[in-house]
Amino acid sequence: MARDDQVLAALGRALKLEQDGYAFYTQAAARVQDPTCKQTMLSLADDEKIHEAMIVRQLEAMSEEGDFVVLPNVEPVHADLAAAILPPDPAQVEQRVSEHADELDALLLAMEVEVRSYDLYRQGAAETASPAGREMYQWLAAAEMTHFNLLMSNYEALNTPSSWV
Secondary structure (H helix, E strand, O other): OOHHHHHHHHHHHHHHHHHHHHHHHHHHHHHOOOHHHHHHHHHHHHHHHHHHHHHHHHHHHHHHHOOOOOOOOOOOOOOOOOOOOOOOOHHHHHHHOOOOOOHHHHHHHHHHHHHHHHHHHHHHHHHOOOHHHHHHHHHHHHHHHHHHHHHHHHHHHHOOOOOOO
8 A cells, every 4th residue: 555545544544533433422422411421522522523624634635735734723732652541441341331321331432432543643643754744643642632531530530429520
């Protein structure tokens, strides 16, 4: 596979993950009862749409110009891409989450969604030779890490005599 084809394939996988993330978060918001959890899921869904638009713009640039473009209004971030996020066991997550998912179930599956996205962006940043591409992947990886940390904090808070953060 040619390098451009590999980049387009990676961006296609990234786009699919963001679309799946959006679908998950909107479905989770419809299923959970807690208003704060519902709002958290809807906020994450909004973020997935922003990420999707960013990836679509890069797909267009790669197809039309043959390279990544620097995205406006995106501040460069430093993300420790050597750090892995430890996901919950995917088999257990899938088994626990059903139509009657509670907030903890939704949070567990949401963390898995974020881990998959983070790992893909971490890999993309390591593999791209384009500074603009690396910047985009680092920004997306940092955003997914932020999502994961928010979800984990809420998961931990719900498992202790505390409340949402």
